[in-house]
Amino acid sequence: MRTPTIGSVQFSVGNPGEIRTLEDATRYIADLESRVAAALSLLAAGHDEVIYAPPTKPRDGDRRYADGTLWNPGSGRGLYRYDSVAVAWIFLG
Numbered sequence: 001m002r003t004p005t006i007g008s009v010q011f012s013v014g015n016p017g018e019i020r021t022l023e024d025a026t027r028y029i030a031d032l033e034s035r036v037a038a039a040l041s042l043l044a045a046g047h048d049e050v051i052y053a054p055p056t057k058p059r060d061g062d063r064r065y066a067d068g069t070l071w072n073p074g075s076g077r078g079l080y081r082y083d084s085v086a087v088a089w090i091f092l093g
Contacts, residue, residue, distance in 0.1 A: 011035060013032070048063065050065050052070040054071055054089075055082075058089075059082065061081065062081070064079075064089070065080075066079075074088075074089065075091035078092065078093055
């Protein structure tokens with residue numbers, strides 16, 4: 001089983017490959033649980049990953065940390081919250 005990377009909140013299930021034995025299934029589930037736990041730990045700690053492009057379909061209350069160069073919602077690098085009434089990203093700091 002590989003050690004989960006905790007530098008990123010992004011998570012995808014991926015392809016389990018061929019599962020032929022109970023050991024294969026157990027190993028896959030343990031790896032999956034480790035990756036889910038690592039992603040949840042970052043979220044619980046308040047980690048916001050820097051992103052370089054705006055989300056295609058932002059929803060009211062979405063929070064993103066803009067890099068400020070490739071994606072600059074208005075006030076440079078920092079944390080923003082999407083406001084669907086203003087149809088804008090509001091700078092939080």
